[in-house]
Amino acid sequence: MPSNSGSREILCVVGARPNFMKIAPIMRAFAGDASGLSARLLHTGQHYDASMKHAFFDQLHIPQPDIDLEVGSGTHAEQTADIMKRFEPVLDTLKPRAVLVVGDVNSTIACALVAVKKGIPVLHVEAGLRSGDRSMPEEINRVLTDQLSDLLFTTELSARDNLLREGIAGSGIHFVGNVMIDTLFFNLGSAVPAARTFEQLGAFTDQEIPLDYGLLTLHRPSNVDDPVVLERLLRVLCDISQSTPLVFPLHPRTRMRIDASGLNELLEGARITTTAPLGYLEMLGLMKDSRFVLTDSGGIQEETTALGVPCITLRENTERPITVTQGSNTVVGTDPEKIVECYTDVMSTGGKQGRTPELWDGAAAERIVAIVNRWSEATAA
Ligand code: UD1
Numbered sequence: 001m002p003s004n005s006g007s008r009e010i011l012c013v014v015g016a017r018p019n020f021m022k023i024a025p026i027m028r029a030f031a032g033d034a035s036g037l038s039a040r041l042l043h044t045g046q047h048y049d050a051s052m053k054h055a056f057f058d059q060l061h062i063p064q065p066d067i068d069l070e071v072g073s074g075t076h077a078e079q080t081a082d083i084m085k086r087f088e089p090v091l092d093t094l095k096p097r098a099v100l101v102v103g104d105v106n107s108t109i110a111c112a113l114v115a116v117k118k119g120i121p122v123l124h125v126e127a128g129l130r131s132g133d134r135s136m137p138e139e140i141n142r143v144l145t146d147q148l149s150d151l152l153f154t155t156e157l158s159a160r161d162n163l164l165r166e167g168i169a170g171s172g173i174h175f176v177g178n179v180m181i182d183t184l185f186f187n188l189g190s191a192v193p194a195a196r197t198f199e200q201l202g203a204f205t206d207q208e209i210p211l212d213y214g215l216l217t218l219h220r221p222s223n224v225d226d227p228v229v230l231e232r233l234l235r236v237l238c239d240i241s242q243s244t245p246l247v248f249p250l251h252p253r254t255r256m257r258i259d260a261s262g263l264n265e266l267l268e269g270a271r272i273t274t275t276a277p278l279g280y281l282e283m284l285g286l287m288k289d290s291r292f293v294l295t296d297s298g299g300i301q302e303e304t305t306a307l308g309v310p311c312i313t314l315r316e317n318t319e320r321p322i323t324v325t326q327g328s329n330t331v332v333g334t335d336p337e338k339i340v341e342c343y344t345d346v347m348s349t350g351g352k353q354g355r356t357p358e359l360w361d362g363a364a365a366e367r368i369v370a371i372v373n374r375w376s377e378a379t380a381a
Helices: 015-032 054-059 076-094 106-117 137-148 158-163 179-190 194-201 227-243 253-259 262-270 278-288 298-309 336-349 363-381
Strands: 009-014 037-042 099-100 122-125 150-152 173-175 214-217 246-249 274-276 290-295 311-313 328-332
Touching: 009 015, 009 076, 009 106, 015 037, 015 054, 015 179, 015 298, 015 363, 037 054, 037 076, 054 137, 054 278, 076 106, 099 106, 099 363, 106 122, 122 137, 150 158, 158 227, 173 214, 173 363, 179 274, 179 278, 179 298, 194 274, 194 278, 214 227, 214 363, 227 246, 227 253, 227 274, 246 336, 253 262, 253 311, 253 336, 278 298, 290 336, 298 311, 298 328
Parallel strands: 009 037, 009 099, 099 122, 122 150, 150 173, 214 246, 214 290, 246 274, 290 311, 311 328
Antiparallel strands: none
């Protein structure tokens, strides 16, 4: 096993789009804390397209990764195994003090599993979230990563209860707030106004940029992989768009499924502007200025809560319950009637505004870095 307790370096891992906004403030906080540990960045290459990667590194000023494993796409087993095989020699060479992973994607569990078996401590940012739905690949990744982690950083208090219930020691759990919201507040002033994005997209060329529009995102396998489910969802979204136009940045997975199922025609007849995936600052601007957001993303449920924009979540559950109990989120599922009912309510009442949850204040990454430094000193050989 590599001897790592004398190392002053934390190896931070990213892999997929939602990891990038989480790592940005952590890298900044490590860089701003010269007295303590330093951070090195590794990208697994799970997401690799310019629109899924480069735009985020540039806009969020994330340092270029020191290492890129370039794994690319594959089945879950292929992708996870490829990351593990390519990550192992990196650890043997670098012998970092710890490996820091964020979120719940395949890169998160793959790197955590390699590190723990080499006796390298794992630090998990966004620990303890549970949907209770084990058919979600992310739920498996969350449960297993948390079991392997030495330090577990949580975004909401319910996460601690989930972790304790699974037998994880309370001493490693730290409620620090939400690094994704650090990024949101840090960048809010630079968000690209929706009108500018519409102009760039050539959307709404009928002179009139609508005051009321909805932002739509869909990419969960449970919503897009089955053509019957996808068509049912798109049909109700097309209906909604007849009253309120929608903007729909398409994740590559969703683009592929729509093309493969021949559903493009359906969209063409609707008031839905589709685009390639957008950059962070364009999405932030569209989200901020929208009347409501329809989504199956986890991160967007949190971002809309921080912005006070009503969010209609097209899933049966959420691993982020605070966005419902305190925030602006309503989990409606995929039943067309329920979606229309919620949409109608949002349009007639303005929808839920909610409030910003505790410690979602822009300083979560600094708390994390302070705790990691204290932990490192306390556990040094
Ligand atoms: C992954 C995460 C999911 C996260 C999502 C955000 C897992 C299990 N899932 O799902 O939690 O919400 O990222 O986007 O880790 N593709 C491209 N270009 C890319 C990346 C992907 O074209 O840069 C295409 C490939 O055909 C690939 C498909 O998108 O097969 C899906 O990518 P993958 O990384 O397997 O999962 P996501 O659906 O993106």
